[in-house]
Amino acid sequence: MIIQDLRDVDFSDIGAATTAVKSILLSVLLILLLVAGYFLLIDDKKVELEQSRQQELVLLADFEFKQQKAANLEAYEQQLVDMQELLETMFRQLPNKTEMDKLLVDVSQTALAAGIDVQLFEPQAEAFQDFYAERPISVRMLGDYHEFGDFVSGVAALPRVVILTMHDISLKRAGSGQSRFGDSEGRLILEGRVKTYRYVDEDEVAQRAAEQAP
Numbered sequence: 289m290i291i292q293d294l295r296d297v298d299f300s301d302i303g304a305a306t307t308a309v310k311s312i313l314l315s316v317l318l319i320l321l322l323v324a325g326y327f328l329l330i331d332d333k334k335v336e337l338e339q340s341r342q343q344e345l346v347l348l349a350d351f352e353f354k355q356q357k358a359a360n361l362e363a364y365e366q367q368l369v370d371m372q373e374l375l376e377t378m379f380r381q382l383p384n385k386t387e388m389d390k391l392l393v394d395v396s397q398t399a400l401a402a403g404i405d406v407q408l409f410e411p412q413a414e415a416f417q418d419f420y421a422e423r424p425i426s427v428r429m430l431g432d433y434h435e436f437g438d439f440v441s442g443v444a445a446l447p448r449v450v451i452l453t454m455h456d457i458s459l460k461r462a463g464s465g466q467s468r469f470g471d472s473e474g475r476l477i478l479e480g481r482v483k484t485y486r487y488v489d490e491d492e493v494a495q496r497a498a499e500q501a502p
Contacts, residue, residue, distance in 0.1 A: 376419060381449045382487040388423065394446055395484070402438035404431035408479075416496065419488050424455070428479045430462055436478065456480045 357364075383391045396409045408428035414421045431439070443450050457480035488496075 380487055382420065382451065382485055383448045384487050384489065385492060387448060388486045391446070391448055391450065391486075392423075392425070392484070395443060395450065395452075398442040398446070399429060399431075399439050402431070402442055403435045404429050404439055416488065420485050421488050422483045422485050425482050425484065426480075427482055428477065430475055430477050432475050436476070451485050453483045454480065455483060457482070 392409075392411055396406060399406050399409070406427075406429055408426055410426040412424040412426065414423050429436075429439075443452065457478065459476055459478050462475045462477045
């Protein structure tokens with residue numbers, strides 16, 4: 289009976305339909321509205337909710353990382369202090385101001401003792417850092433691999449710690465007539481700039497600060 293009424297319903301005059309037909313049509317319309325509302329509103333909210341959950345996980349991981357760092361802050365600070373003390377102890381083993389000139393002579397003499405032809409060994413002005421000073425040296429040396437190896441070993445055996453770092457250094461085969469002591473065949477020319485370092489004590493740091501004060 290209801291099915292027949294649905295078939296006979298005139299949608300242009302829905303008000304004339306039976307109460308049962310109106311109820312069914314209203315139920316269908318309500319279901320359609322609910323389905324449309326779900327896809328238009330609720331489904332989008334599910335996407336936003338999932339994004340919020342992912343962001344929550346990221347923020348939680350970041351919070352746990354920062355909380356761990358904060359919990360270990362005191363240990364990190366102590367490690368930093370220990371490293372600074374170790375670094376300063378190492379720098380204290382470098383030559384001081386009064387020892388530097390003698391040390392430069394020792395380095396030059398070590399090269400000569402190794403059989404190297406020292407054609408240039410010219411210290412430049414010092415550049416000061418926090419608690420050490422670096423001294424550039426322009427060098428030009430002629431020797432073979434064994435002589436340069438002996439030179440490095442000899443510098444390492446000096447009483448004071450000597451650090452030599454190389455900058456703009458070239459090493460090339462020597463041409464004929466480049467040695468002052470005879471044949472240069474098979475020898476090498478090391479040329480450029482090296483730096484050596486010395487320790488700057490607290491008194492010198494204070495003195496330099498006073499000199500630079502306006």
